[in-house]
């Protein structure tokens with residue numbers, strides 16, 4: 286029998302929640318989780334941020350999110366059209382969602398507009414491997430995932446998926462550098478990248 290821990294819910298997305306949580310400014314009071322799916326990141330954010338909104342375009346998956354935390358504001362909507370005021374959130378976060386939106390530059394620009402001065406945009410995303418170095422990350426990620434799988438199993442989310450991702454890692458990185466001056470970009474294993482962008486206080 287695999288050595289599974291029944292308490293831990295593990296998958297590649299949950300694994301990287303800490304990247305988002307580590308980016309939260311100490312003063313943060315409000316957060317938006319874009320493409321919240323089953324709502325696990327929004328619930329994690331709510332452990333340290335009092336006012337959290339989880340947004341998803343899919344009403345069915347949001348029904349399951351409501352069970353994670355009754356005090357998060359769960360909203361059904363499209364992030365590109367939902368009428369949030371600009372600069373509404375100290376933290377705009379998103380995991381495994383940006384590849385659902387076809388225009389990556391437009392999406393990043395819009396998410397940046399929603400961040401309040403002094404706040405942060407923190408994204409963990411998926412992209413397409415196109416370079417030899419991507420293949421090395423993919424191999425390392427495969428081996429790493431096998432280890433975690435043996436330990437925790439894989440928790441299956443019920444959110445809509447898009448595969449393959451439409452943009453390569455290089456395209457996402459270029460778009461991020463263009464849309465978010467000063468962005469910190471990280472290639473991650475297990476088919477992910479992270480970007481963290483701090484909005485100036487002004």
Ligand SMILES: C[S@@+](CC[C@H](N)C(=O)[O-])C[C@H]1O[C@@H](n2cnc3c(N)ncnc32)[C@H](O)[C@@H]1O
Pocket residue numbers: 298299319320321322323324326340341342343346362363364365379380381382385386442444445446447
């Ligand atoms: C692969 S799931 C990831 C869910 C969750 N963040 C996680 O880590 O498990 C992507 C989610 O983005 C949502 N989504 C796609 N396009 C969206 C949009 N334009 N606005 C809001 N949510 C969107 C989908 O409905 C889906 O639940």
